[in-house]
Amino acid sequence: MFDVLPHSFFAGQRGICPTCGAALDLSARQQHCGYCGGESVLERRLVRVGDEPQYTGAGEPDKETRTHQTRWLLEEFGKAGLLPVTCPGCGAQFEADANQRTVTCSHCNTQSRLERRLKHLGPETLDKPQRRNHADFMLQRRGKSPLKWDVQTEQLCWRILNEPDADKQAALAHNLYESWSYTNATLAYFLPWMLDHAARKQGLVAEYVHGAVGKLLCNEDQRLWAPTLDACAQFAFNVRGPVSLLHELGLGKAICVKLLIDVAEYAWGQGAAQYACHAAFAVSTLIDRNFDEHPFIGEVMLYRLYYLSGPVLGWALDKIGSGMGGYLFKDAGKLIRFVDDLANERPEIADAAVAPMRHLPTHTAGDYLSRLQLVESLKSRATRNAAILSLFAPDEAGVAAAVPALVALMDSEDTRDAAVKALARLIGGKDGAAIDKLVDQRGESLPERLRVEYMWKFPKTTKLKRENVKEWQPRPEPPPPADVVAAKAAWDKAGRAALDTRDLQREAMRAQKERVRNLDLPIFDHPRDEPPTEPEAAPAARPTSSPATRPGDASQSDEISASLALPAKADSVTAQIDAATRRYLASMEKFQQEMQSLAARGGDFTAGPEYPKMMERMQKAITDFQAECERIHKGL
Numbered sequence: 001m002f003d004v005l006p007h008s009f010f011a012g013q014r015g016i017c018p019t020c021g022a023a024l025d026l027s028a029r030q031q032h033c034g035y036c037g038g039e040s041v042l043e044r045r046l047v048r049v050g051d052e053p054q055y056t057g058a059g060e061p062d063k064e065t066r067t068h069q070t071r072w073l074l075e076e077f078g079k080a081g082l083l084p085v086t087c088p089g090c091g092a093q094f095e096a097d098a099n100q101r102t103v104t105c106s107h108c109n110t111q112s113r114l115e116r117r118l119k120h121l122g123p124e125t126l127d128k129p130q131r132r133n134h135a136d137f138m139l140q141r142r143g144k145s146p147l148k149w150d151v152q153t154e155q156l157c158w159r160i161l162n163e164p165d166a167d168k169q170a171a172l173a174h175n176l177y178e179s180w181s182y183t184n185a186t187l188a189y190f191l192p193w194m195l196d197h198a199a200r201k202q203g204l205v206a207e208y209v210h211g212a213v214g215k216l217l218c219n220e221d222q223r224l225w226a227p228t229l230d231a232c233a234q235f236a237f238n239v240r241g242p243v244s245l246l247h248e249l250g251l252g253k254a255i256c257v258k259l260l261i262d263v264a265e266y267a268w269g270q271g272a273a274q275y276a277c278h279a280a281f282a283v284s285t286l287i288d289r290n291f292d293e294h295p296f297i298g299e300v301m302l303y304r305l306y307y308l309s310g311p312v313l314g315w316a317l318d319k320i321g322s323g324m325g326g327y328l329f330k331d332a333g334k335l336i337r338f339v340d341d342l343a344n345e346r347p348e349i350a351d352a353a354v355a356p357m358r359h360l361p362t363h364t365a366g367d368y369l370s371r372l373q374l375v376e377s378l379k380s381r382a383t384r385n386a387a388i389l390s391l392f393a394p395d396e397a398g399v400a401a402a403v404p405a406l407v408a409l410m411d412s413e414d415t416r417d418a419a420v421k422a423l424a425r426l427i428g429g430k431d432g433a434a435i436d437k438l439v440d441q442r443g444e445s446l447p448e449r450l451r452v453e454y455m456w457k458f459p460k461t462t463k464l465k466r467e468n469v470k471e472w473q474p475r476p477e478p479p480p481p482a483d484v485v486a487a488k489a490a491w492d493k494a495g496r497a498a499l500d501t502r503d504l505q506r507e508a509m510r511a512q513k514e515r516v517r518n519l520d521l522p523i524f525d526h527p528r529d530e531p532p533t534e535p536e537a538a539p540a541a542r543p544t545s546s547p548a549t550r551p552g553d554a555s556q557s558d559e560i561s562a563s564l565a566l567p568a569k570a571d572s573v574t575a576q577i578d579a580a581t582r583r584y585l586a587s588m589e590k591f592q593q594e595m596q597s598l599a600a601r602g603g604d605f606t607a608g609p610e611y612p613k614m615m616e617r618m619q620k621a622i623t624d625f626q627a628e629c630e631r632i633h634k635g636l
Contacts, residue, residue: 019229021258021300035296036255037226088112129157129190134524135532146537153186156523160205161197169201170512171519173208180577180629183215188224191216191231199241204509204516210244217252220630225255236263236279239272243502246275250282254293254300257283261304264312273311277491277498280315287319287328291619298328298356302338305353306345313349314491317484321355322606332360336374336387343380352484354386361392365401368394372405381414388418393425402426403434410447420447428457439463576632584625591618 017024020036032039085096087105096103103112132147132155139145147154156176163169176182176194187194191213198206216228229252236245236259246263249256264279287297301316308316320328329335335356343350362368371391378384388409394402403426409419427435427450439446439454440463446454451464479485594614 016303017258019226019258020255021261021303022296023299023303036229127189128193129154129161130533131155131158131162132524132533133526133530134528135530136534137524139532139536144536145532146534149186149189150184152523153182153184154190156182157187157190157194159521159523159525160209161193166205167512167516168519168521170204170208171516171521173205174516175521175523177208177211177215180215180632183212183219183224185224187212188216188227188231191228192234195231195235195245198245199235199238202242204512206242207244207509210242210248213245214248214251217249217256218626220626225253228252229255229259233259236260237266239267239270239275243275243278243498243505246279246282247285250285251289252286254286254290254296256286257297257300258304260286261301261308261312261316264315265304265308268310268312273490273494274498274501276310276312277315277495278502280312280491281495281498284315284319288615289619289622291615294328295330298330299334299338301328302335302342302353305342305349310487311491311494314484314487314489315495317349317352317355318488318491320353329356329360332357332362332371332390333374335360336378336383339386340378340380340383343383347380347382348481348483350380351382351386352480354383357386357390360390362390362394365394368402369405372402375409375415384415385418388415388422391422391425393429399426399429400434403438407438416447420449424450424453427453436463444468577629580625580628580632584621587621588618591621 016022017033017036018040019033022033022035024033024040084093085103086093087108087110092105092107094106104110105112132151136145136147137151137155140147140151145151156172160169160172160176163172176187194209194212198209213228213232216224219225229249232245232249235241236249246260249260260279260283264276264283267273267276267279287294290297298320301320305313305316339350339353342353362371368391371387375384375387378387388406391402393399403423406419406423406426409415410423412419423435423438429435435454444451444464448469451469455461455464455466455469591614598608598610598614
């Protein structure tokens with residue numbers, strides 16, 4: 001739904017990966033994402049004007065009455081020339097200019113919009129897990145099984161899908177979630193079947209199956225991430241499904257951000273505000289867990305602003321404008337240019353989107369002058385002013401060059417107030433010659449704020465007359481746009497309701513959790529002397545790798561070696577995992593107490609120096625816990 005490219009993207013040969021949201025170069029029709037490995041293909045089609053879906057924020061720029069140029073993009077999509085299209089009105093086929101936005105059929109005069117999108121190339125139809133037995137397991141241990149997947153994992157999946165008793169089914173699903181030994185390529189391969197079952201059963205079974213999703217996304221083997229995300233994408237858009245899937249996606253890496261934000265916006269459009277809020281909550285969790293990926297996450301969030309509305313837009317603007325915005329956005333140039341482009345597409349939210357600029361000050365002369373040069377190339381008034389206001393006093397070498405540039409901006413109506421504030425910060429610095437020269441030249445014609453600032457810093461000056469200065473008061477900040485205020489209010493209201501509903505759902509499952517906690521069910525529920533479901537294969541004929549072609553599938557030898565020693569070491573592994581979990585939970589409780597202590601001081605504690613240090617230590621604790629669990633799993 002949200003893979004339609006704004007015209008400015010297509011015109012500049014830029015696209016967005018439909019899997020993870022990373023920027024793509026549209027130099028070729030078929031794309032391979034360097035971040036997540038996802039494959040996609042560029043499609044072009046005609047959509048009859050009036051029939052196209054309403055993509056929030058994406059339709060307005062396509063009107064022929066608005067034209068704009070987007071910096072850091074090329075002016076047109078190469079020399080695309082003509083491409084064959086089919087009229088949605090009469091079905092006639094003809095050629096259209098690939099650079100046009102609207103096309104009129106010469107046969108029936110139907111006016112259509114030329115829509116471009118990157119379509120994800122999904123997996124082929126996957127096999128369903130089959131019933132396996134102990135003989136299959138023993139053959140696999142001896143290396144004589146023709147089966148391509150880990151027998152224990154496949155059998156457990158089959159049992160969950162076919163167990164008629166609700167409590168036993170939940171107990172089996174708990175085994176899938178509890179043991180890291182099942183977090184492997186076999187589970188990733190059969191995951192669509194498990195998620196489909198969870199969507200139909202919901203309740204405790206869904207909680208545990210979705211818990212296994214979180215462990216797949218936390219696995220150090222990155223090959224498991226893409227197929228897991230592919231499987232989840234089929235079910236995350238089911239707004240009537242359990243929200244536990246969304247929260248488990250929030251335990252993954254930045255690859256999951258785009259899917260969750262798109263789910264949130266889709267759910268809001270379907271009237272499922274609480275489901276939308278849970279998807280947004282999951283992104284917030286993901287941000288807190290992946291400190292090292294904040295630049296990528298911030299870039300994906302900015303790209304999604306083209307499409308968001310309602311409480312989802314309110315959440316995004318709140319997150320971008322909060323102290324977290326200072327961690328998400330580190331590349332000042334990229335942020336400024338993007339927001340300047342956004343102002344052409346959605347001017348009503350551009351002012352709110354520039355909030356992270358206050359976290360990106362400049363201190364060296366080089367950075368200061370580079371930012372000033374960038375301001376000259378910007379077309380949005382809001383972005384120009386935000387870029388100027390992000391300037392702080394440079395070192396001594398930069399003041400002399402900065403003053404003339406700021407004076408030129410001060411003389412422009414659009415940037416006057418911002419330039420005055422930036423100049424006021426330079427008064428009283430180490431190199432005052434440039435400011436003194438400005439005062440000598442302009443004198444009483446300088447804006448009142450600059451004269452007040454100069455006399456306050458130099459009370460004995462004779463260059464300015466105090467009687468010409470009134471009691472200066474800053475101009476009040478303009479109120480935020482009504483759409484932004486409404487979006488943030490909707491987010492606050494819907495978010496609170498979503499949390500209350502989630503608490504009620506968990507309470508409803510508590511009794512069943514108590515019943516199934518002590519159920520000990522065997523994975524292989526059949527006589528030991530039952531023959532294998534597949535005949536023994538000769539050693540020479542045994543495949544050495546999985547015939548599956550999906551990226552992320554591990555080899556058969558890896559799958560087998562990961563499960564051979566499981567029966568003998570299961571108790572030891574469980575004890576080690578439990579001990580690691582207790583240590584992890586104790587550290588998280590300590591961090592929570594530390595966070596409460598910071599909050600008790602009042603004010604915006606996220607802007608202080610202690611908060612980022614605490615977040616780094618928290619991220620390290622999470623990473624260490626994941627690494628310890630993986631080491632225990634690899635010791636099987």
